[in-house]
Amino acid sequence: MIALPDVLAAAERIAPHVVRTPLLPFGRGWLKPESLQPIGAFKLRGALNALALLEDRSRGVVAYSSGNHAQAVAYAARLHGVPAAIVMPSNTPEVKVAATRALGAEVFIVGITERVQRARELVAERGAVLIPPFDHPDVIAGQGTIGLEVLADLPSVDTVVVPMSGGGLISGVATAVKAIKPDVRVVGAEPALAADVADSFRAGELVRWDPVARAETIADALRDEPSELTWAHISRYVDDVVTVTEDEILAAVADLARRARLVAEPSGAVAVAAQARLGGGGGGVAVVSGGNVDPALLARFLAT
Numbered sequence: 001m002i003a004l005p006d007v008l009a010a011a012e013r014i015a016p017h018v019v020r021t022p023l024l025p026f027g028r029g030w031l032k033p034e035s036l037q038p039i040g041a042f043k044l045r046g047a048l049n050a051l052a053l054l055e056d057r058s059r060g061v062v063a064y065s066s067g068n069h070a071q072a073v074a075y076a077a078r079l080h081g082v083p084a085a086i087v088m089p090s091n092t093p094e095v096k097v098a099a100t101r102a103l104g105a106e107v108f109i110v111g112i113t114e115r116v117q118r119a120r121e122l123v124a125e126r127g128a129v130l131i132p133p134f135d136h137p138d139v140i141a142g143q144g145t146i147g148l149e150v151l152a153d154l155p156s157v158d159t160v161v162v163p164m165s166g167g168g169l170i171s172g173v174a175t176a177v178k179a180i181k182p183d184v185r186v187v188g189a190e191p192a193l194a195a196d197v198a199d200s201f202r203a204g205e206l207v208r209w210d211p212v213a214r215a216e217t218i219a220d221a222l223r224d225e226p227s228e229l230t231w232a233h234i235s236r237y238v239d240d241v242v243t244v245t246e247d248e249i250l251a252a253v254a255d256l257a258r259r260a261r262l263v264a265e266p267s268g269a270v271a272v273a274a275q276a277r278l279g280g281g282g283g284g285v286a287v288v289s290g291g292n293v294d295p296a297l298l299a300r301f302l303a304t
Contacts, residue, residue: 007144035291047072049142067096074103134168144172158283167230174237189274221267
């Protein structure tokens with residue numbers, strides 16, 4: 001498991017290349033809009049930290065992702081001048097595939113249950129290094145820098161709401177927050193159609209869902225499941241998990257566009273939907289994790 005010094009070191013390491021996103025007032029709480037990162041999502045933090053720490057990048061890097069980690073690794077690899085091969089599932093929105101290719105990465109499209117195996121094959125074939133989307137301490141530490149910024153910008157924060165899937169983001173954020181201010185509540189947000197972490201939280205152990213069932217949610221970036229590493233952080237540091245419906249997610253996307261002037265993908269709006277359900281007295285922060293939404297889909301949300 002990572003600790004606060006890992007997150008502090010990551011913050012210094014990635015600072016020249018990430019946006020220190022602001023806190024924006026929204027309703028009775030605050031937003032942390034990671035959708036404003038250069039690749040449109042928080043994933044850039046973890047990818048930059050992990051790639052910067054590689055001792056040998058000469059044969060390139062490999063990643064598997066439904067889109068945001070793909071763009072993050074492609075961006076970080078281009079920054080360091082190394083080739084990147086990205087494996088993406090066939091149900092990835094085209095806007096994310098196109099953006100990953102535009103960053104110079106070689107993209108491989110596979111079935112939704114085949115991406116990890118194909119990535120491992122590419123690593124073996126090329127002698128490249130795998131940068132997983134969440135199951136790595138350097139990735140988790142990079143994502144945790146969001147927690148440091150929230151505490152610095154809003155010392156009175158009482159709750160941080162974080163979207164969950166593989167669990168790298170909430171693992172890093174919760175580690176940082178609880179190390180500095182243990183009384184601040186860290187709440188995970190999850191689609192009800194992919195609520196394996198909520199089930200695990202109630203059971204006190206990892207509960208696995210079928211990947212085809214998890215794929216039913218429109219929140220395409222939240223269709224993964226935690227690893228043993230991320231579950232260790234979640235079970236230790238996270239205070240609660242809130243699940244939200246598809247209608248609540250879509251309403252949050254539209255609300256962010258109309259009221260906060262922020263473009264958010266469905267996955268990026270899940271914490272906002274959860275924060276609305278939680279209510280609270282104004283000391284809550286919701287992490288808007290990404291904004292890579294298909295324009296046609298966004299237009300449909302806004303028309304309803």
